[in-house]
Amino acid sequence: MNEISEGRAAGGRRRLVAGIRTALRAVSIELSLLNRQVGSRLELRDADISCLDLIDRLGPLSPSALARQSGLHPATLTGILDRLERGGWIARERDAADRRAVLIRARRDRNGELLGLYAGMNSALEQICAGYSADQLRLLEDFLHQVGDAGQRAAAELAGGD
Secondary structure, three states: OOHHHHHHHHHHHHHHHHHHHHHHHHHHHHHHHHHHHHHHHOHHHHHHHHHHHHHHHHHOOHHHHHHHOOOOOOOHHHHHHHHHOOOOOOOEEEEOOOHHHEEEEEEHHHHHHHHHOOHHHHHHHHHHOOOOHHHHHHHHHHHHHHHHHHHHHHHHHHHHOO
16 A cells, blocks of 8 residues: 555544544434433433433442442432332342342333333334344444443543542
8 A cells, every 4th residue: 555545544544433433422412312301201310210221231239339330429329219219110128148238129110111112212223233234233232332331431530530
Protein backbone atom coordinates (compact mmCIF):
# COMPACT_ATOMS: atom_id res chain seq x y z
CA MET A 1 0.00 0.00 0.00
CA ASN A 2 1.33 3.46 -0.79
CA GLU A 3 1.03 6.52 1.48
CA ILE A 4 -2.05 7.88 -0.31
CA SER A 5 -3.87 4.54 -0.03
CA GLU A 6 -2.90 4.22 3.63
CA GLY A 7 -4.16 7.76 4.32
CA ARG A 8 -7.48 7.03 2.62
CA ALA A 9 -7.82 3.76 4.55
CA ALA A 10 -7.05 5.54 7.84
CA GLY A 11 -9.54 8.30 7.02
CA GLY A 12 -12.19 5.73 6.10
CA ARG A 13 -11.59 3.88 9.35
CA ARG A 14 -11.82 7.12 11.38
CA ARG A 15 -15.14 7.91 9.69
CA LEU A 16 -16.44 4.42 10.46
CA VAL A 17 -15.41 4.66 14.12
CA ALA A 18 -16.99 8.13 14.34
CA GLY A 19 -20.16 6.69 12.78
CA ILE A 20 -20.21 3.92 15.40
CA ARG A 21 -19.82 6.49 18.20
CA THR A 22 -22.69 8.53 16.75
CA ALA A 23 -24.87 5.43 16.37
CA LEU A 24 -24.18 4.33 19.96
CA ARG A 25 -25.13 7.78 21.27
CA ALA A 26 -28.34 7.64 19.23
CA VAL A 27 -29.13 4.15 20.54
CA SER A 28 -28.50 5.32 24.09
CA ILE A 29 -30.92 8.21 23.64
CA GLU A 30 -33.62 6.09 22.00
CA LEU A 31 -33.39 3.41 24.67
CA SER A 32 -33.55 6.09 27.37
CA LEU A 33 -36.70 7.47 25.75
CA LEU A 34 -38.19 3.96 25.58
CA ASN A 35 -37.35 3.38 29.25
CA ARG A 36 -38.90 6.73 30.13
CA GLN A 37 -42.13 5.72 28.36
CA VAL A 38 -42.16 2.35 30.12
CA GLY A 39 -41.44 4.07 33.43
CA SER A 40 -44.28 6.54 32.98
CA ARG A 41 -46.70 3.68 32.34
CA LEU A 42 -45.55 1.88 35.48
CA GLU A 43 -44.98 5.01 37.58
CA LEU A 44 -41.26 4.24 37.85
CA ARG A 45 -38.36 6.64 37.47
CA ASP A 46 -35.43 6.01 35.12
CA ALA A 47 -33.14 5.04 38.01
CA ASP A 48 -35.86 2.70 39.34
CA ILE A 49 -35.96 0.84 36.02
CA SER A 50 -32.16 0.64 35.85
CA CYS A 51 -31.94 -0.78 39.37
CA LEU A 52 -34.78 -3.21 38.72
CA ASP A 53 -32.97 -4.45 35.62
CA LEU A 54 -29.72 -4.93 37.58
CA ILE A 55 -31.56 -6.81 40.32
CA ASP A 56 -33.34 -8.97 37.75
CA ARG A 57 -30.15 -9.80 35.83
CA LEU A 58 -27.62 -10.06 38.67
CA GLY A 59 -29.71 -10.71 41.77
CA PRO A 60 -30.38 -11.46 44.39
CA LEU A 61 -28.05 -8.66 45.48
CA SER A 62 -27.18 -6.93 48.72
CA PRO A 63 -27.93 -3.21 48.80
CA SER A 64 -24.19 -2.45 48.85
CA ALA A 65 -23.58 -4.65 45.78
CA LEU A 66 -26.44 -2.90 43.98
CA ALA A 67 -25.00 0.49 44.93
CA ARG A 68 -21.64 -0.53 43.41
CA GLN A 69 -23.28 -1.90 40.25
CA SER A 70 -25.53 1.11 39.77
CA GLY A 71 -23.07 3.78 40.82
CA LEU A 72 -25.73 5.28 43.08
CA HIS A 73 -25.17 6.68 46.56
CA PRO A 74 -26.58 4.33 49.24
CA ALA A 75 -29.04 6.99 50.49
CA THR A 76 -30.40 7.46 46.95
CA LEU A 77 -30.59 3.71 46.54
CA THR A 78 -32.64 3.37 49.74
CA GLY A 79 -35.34 5.62 48.29
CA ILE A 80 -35.36 3.66 45.03
CA LEU A 81 -35.62 0.33 46.86
CA ASP A 82 -38.43 1.67 49.02
CA ARG A 83 -40.39 2.70 45.89
CA LEU A 84 -39.73 -0.63 44.16
CA GLU A 85 -40.78 -2.58 47.22
CA ARG A 86 -43.96 -0.51 47.70
CA GLY A 87 -44.79 -1.12 44.03
CA GLY A 88 -44.35 -4.86 44.44
CA TRP A 89 -41.35 -5.02 42.09
CA ILE A 90 -38.79 -6.34 44.57
CA ALA A 91 -38.63 -8.20 47.84
CA ARG A 92 -36.09 -7.64 50.60
CA GLU A 93 -35.16 -10.90 52.27
CA ARG A 94 -32.82 -11.92 55.03
CA ASP A 95 -29.76 -13.83 53.83
CA ALA A 96 -30.00 -17.45 55.02
CA ALA A 97 -26.25 -17.53 55.71
CA ASP A 98 -26.18 -14.23 57.62
CA ARG A 99 -29.54 -13.23 59.12
CA ARG A 100 -28.31 -9.64 59.59
CA ALA A 101 -27.71 -9.21 55.86
CA VAL A 102 -30.48 -8.31 53.42
CA LEU A 103 -30.76 -9.54 49.85
CA ILE A 104 -32.89 -7.88 47.22
CA ARG A 105 -34.59 -9.98 44.56
CA ALA A 106 -36.92 -9.12 41.73
CA ARG A 107 -40.49 -10.33 42.04
CA ARG A 108 -40.89 -12.47 38.93
CA ASP A 109 -44.69 -12.25 39.05
CA ARG A 110 -44.38 -8.64 37.79
CA ASN A 111 -42.18 -9.52 34.77
CA GLY A 112 -45.18 -9.87 32.47
CA GLU A 113 -46.00 -6.19 32.84
CA LEU A 114 -42.49 -5.18 31.85
CA LEU A 115 -42.24 -7.68 29.01
CA GLY A 116 -45.53 -6.46 27.59
CA LEU A 117 -44.30 -2.88 27.46
CA TYR A 118 -41.01 -3.90 25.85
CA ALA A 119 -42.69 -6.34 23.44
CA GLY A 120 -42.50 -3.96 20.47
CA MET A 121 -38.78 -3.41 20.93
CA ASN A 122 -38.11 -7.10 21.53
CA SER A 123 -40.02 -8.02 18.39
CA ALA A 124 -38.13 -5.41 16.34
CA LEU A 125 -34.83 -6.74 17.71
CA GLU A 126 -35.76 -10.29 16.70
CA GLN A 127 -36.51 -9.08 13.17
CA ILE A 128 -33.24 -7.17 12.97
CA CYS A 129 -31.22 -10.14 14.23
CA ALA A 130 -32.89 -12.43 11.69
CA GLY A 131 -30.93 -10.60 9.00
CA TYR A 132 -27.55 -11.55 10.48
CA SER A 133 -25.63 -14.84 10.46
CA ALA A 134 -24.72 -16.59 13.70
CA ASP A 135 -21.09 -15.45 13.27
CA GLN A 136 -22.20 -11.85 12.77
CA LEU A 137 -24.43 -12.03 15.85
CA ARG A 138 -21.52 -13.39 17.92
CA LEU A 139 -19.39 -10.47 16.69
CA LEU A 140 -22.10 -7.95 17.57
CA GLU A 141 -22.63 -9.52 20.99
CA ASP A 142 -18.89 -9.39 21.69
CA PHE A 143 -18.69 -5.77 20.52
CA LEU A 144 -21.63 -4.71 22.70
CA HIS A 145 -20.17 -6.49 25.76
CA GLN A 146 -16.87 -4.71 25.20
CA VAL A 147 -18.64 -1.35 24.82
CA GLY A 148 -20.57 -2.00 28.03
CA ASP A 149 -17.38 -2.94 29.87
CA ALA A 150 -15.64 0.19 28.57
CA GLY A 151 -18.57 2.32 29.75
CA GLN A 152 -18.45 0.70 33.16
CA ARG A 153 -14.69 1.37 33.45
CA ALA A 154 -15.11 4.99 32.32
CA ALA A 155 -17.89 5.54 34.87
CA ALA A 156 -15.76 3.98 37.63
CA GLU A 157 -12.85 6.25 36.71
CA LEU A 158 -15.08 9.33 36.87
CA ALA A 159 -16.58 8.19 40.17
CA GLY A 160 -13.08 7.70 41.60
CA GLY A 161 -12.18 11.23 40.57
CA ASP A 162 -14.75 12.82 42.91
